[in-house]
Amino acid sequence: MKNIVKIALISSAACLALVACAKKQQPQTDPAADTAPAAAAGQEAAPAMTQAQADSLAAEQARLEAERLEAERARLEALINQIMSEDVYFDFDRSELTEKAKELLAQVGELLLKEKRFTITIEGHTDARGTEDYNFTLGAKRAMKVKEFLAAYGIENSRMESVSYGKEAPKAQGETEEAYSQNRRANFRVNIKQ
Amino acid sequence: MRENLKRFVWGLVLALACVFPQGVFASIDTIAVDVGISVFKTTPIGIVPFEERPGIDWIEERxxxxxxxxANLSGRFDVVASEKFNLALFSRSKAKHYMTGKVEPTADGRLAVDCYLYVSQSKTLLLGERYTVPQKELRRAMHAFFDKVIYQLWGERGVASTRIAYVSKIDGVKQVVVSDYDGFHRSQITRDSTISMMPVWTRGNKGLVYVNFKTNRPRLYTKNFGRPEKPLFEQFDQTYSPAVNPVNGELLFSSSKDGKTDLYLGNMETGKARKFAYLKSNQTSPAWSPYATEVLFTSDRGGGPQIFVMGKDGSDLRRVTFMGRYNERASWSPEGDRIAYTSMDNGKMNIYTCALDGSDIVQLTNNAGNNEHPSWSPDGKLIAFSSNRSGTYQIYIMRKDGSNVTRITQAGENTSPTWSWFYEENKPQPKEGSK
Incomplete structure (x- = not known):
């Protein structure tokens, strides 16, 4: 499930990068077009050489562009991964944010302030103890606390959605306090506004 | 007071009894353990193996x-088993009646089963039924006969012909399944790659309402058996905890929006719904009273979950549970006098019942893993629940006093049982005299 989301995100990031690339190619082709007539006017002796040079120049530019896209894609992916890995943890049957949670959320808030195209879904989760029904309400409360914090940090409500998974999507298996504490969390899914 | 003391002593005895035989819980398909003091008035009944004509290739139980x-599951009888009619044994055991019959193969490969209910002393025939069925439907035919026996002797409807919906993990995904009340004839209802859960029966047992995550959030769907699924109340963000009104079929449910969870009352046909109660707290797990005049629900107004009750019009709100910090998911007994609910103590879930004013609390499960999601049989005699006492979550049935715990699912992971209503088409017709 998470992998699918991740792949979807990466591919959407790639799409976005492609769109960006398509826009920026216009000015970059201009110098190439300029050099061709100049070469034709100045030195008719070696048009083949010029053509080869132009080709290699274009290839070089394409390579640089690909690298730039790759870097941008990697940067977005890293950001998305960072946000998606910033799980916020809660105490048993509580939805208040701990100090540690607030620190983490401040980092996520910073990222979201910089990357205006990112929208997020906040997922609230609970540990395996208790009923399915009550854990949905508890997960909803947790997701909301996170949303409220980020809203106070300056993130528009329109960029955030909250949803409760109750105890249905545990991160850690098992009936130990360690597993429980891993599962009492809110985490993020990131989408990119087109 | 004396009652309480008695209960305490029994509790102690049981706590001790539960310490040693772990193997008891693992034993398959048998009466596993008695918890609590039995308040049931059970009637002894004799059962004699059916007379068999040769030529039957048995693949099912006899x-x-x-x-x-x-009879063992019903909570109404103690079985007096005998290889043949034995008046001395039946008299000594106070079995005033006994059941037996005849079974023979038919020319087209089915079974012709004659079932009889006799008075032991006089051998008077009280009830006789003939079923001609393929062998794989023998079990349901016997359930039908058994419910007729209950009607004959008790004047009440039995639950042997009812069913249970529950959640079963299939290939790692929770799916909704339905089986006969005894765990046989299981069929899978949902086939999604996303989680399905919280099944409840629509009126007349025509279909189910349940939650699915296919839109990446909990949302209610309904499906009549053999028909396509239909999303419910899509105007709401996240919907769950369905409860079908037993009188008019309306649906009470929870919806969470921006961290606040409220109860809504909706019509599944028109799709219209309105807020049921305007309360500051979060509310979930609604449950109707038998005649839909009042509603039980859980509120977190005190911090943790506690059970409350109010009138259908939102009037007369009052708190029911005060013991402990986590009391959730109440359901109203069909007889109307008690509620069953789940309580958490030291991280373990156990099932309790209490009177509607919160008094007379009885703990039904103890010291046997987690025990959750109690659901009453429509005759109010039994409670189905899920427990991980054997290591994995399975469905169990017990009497309403906690005795006679019987496991009805064997493999995989099964949770959230919900008992069907009575099947109206199976309603026994009063007979004029004996046949």
């Missing part, structure tokens, strides 16, 4: 074995 299991 008729008397099916009847024995029904």
């Amino acid at each position: 008729p008397h074995q099916i009847l024995t299991r029904d």
Whole structure:
């Protein structure tokens, strides 16, 4: 499930990068077009050489562009991964944010302030103890606390959605306090506004 | 007071008894353990193996074995088993009646089963039924006969012909399944790659309402058996905790929006719904009273979950549970006098019942893993629940006093049982005299 989301995100990031690339190619082709007539006017002796040079120049530019896209894609992916890995943890049957949670959320808030195209879904989760029904309400409360914090940090409500998974999507298996504490969390899914 | 003391002593005895035989819980398909003091008035009944004509290739249990299991599960009988009619044994055991019959193969490969209910002393025939069925439907035929026996002797409807919906993990995904009340004839209802859960029966047992995550959030769907699924109340963000009004079929449910969870009352046909109660707290797990005049629900107004009750019009709100910090998911007994709910103590879930004013609390499960999601049988005699006492979550049935715990699912992971209503088409017709 998470992998699918991740792949979807990466591919959407790639799409976005492609769109960006398509826009920026216009000015970059201009110098190439300029050099061709100049070469034709100045030195008719070696048009083949010029053509080869132009080709290699274009290839070089394409390579640089690909690298730039790759870097941008990697940067977005890293950001998305960072946000998606910033799980916020809660105490048993509580939805208040701990100090540690607030620190983490401040980092996520910073990222979201910089990357205006990112929208997020906040997922609230609970540990395996208790009923399915009550854990949905508890997960909803947790997701909301996170949303409220980020809203106070300056993130528009329109960029955030909250949803409760109750105890249905545990991160850690098992009936130990360690597993429980891993599962009492809110985490993020990131989408990119087109 | 004396009652309480008695209960305490029994509790102690049981706590001790539960310490040693872990193997008891692992034993398959048998009466596993008695918890609590039995308040049931059970009636002894004799069961004699059916007379068999040769030529039957048995792949299922024999008729008397099916009847024995029904009688043990019913919470109404103590079985007095005998290889043949034995008046001395039946008299000594106070078995005033006994069941037996005849079974023979038919020319087209089915079974013709004659089932009889006799008075032991006089051998008077009280009830006789003939079923001609393929062998794989023998079990249901015997359930039908057994419910007729209950009607004959008790004047009440039995639950041997009812069903249970529950959640089963299939290939790692929770799916909604339905089986007969004894765990047989299981069929899968949902086939999604996303989680399905919280099944409840629509009126007349025509179909189910349940939650699915296919839109990446909990949302209610309904499906009549053999028909396509239909999303419900899509105007709401996240919907769950369905409860069908037993009188008019309306649906009470929870919806969470921006961290706040409220109860809504909706019509599944028109799709219209309105807020049921305007309360500051979060509310979930609604449950109707038997005649839909009042509603139980859980509120977190005190911090943790506690059970409350109010009138259908939102009037007369009052708190029911005060013991402990986590009391959730109440359901109203069909007789109307008690509620069953789940309580958490030291991280373990156990099932309790209490009177509607919160008094007379009885703990039904103890010291046997987690025990959750109690659901009453429509005759109010039994409670189905899920427990991980054997290591994995399975469905169990017990009497409403906690005795006679019987496991009805064997493999995989099964949770959230919900008992069907009575099947109206199976309603026994009063007979004029004996046949």
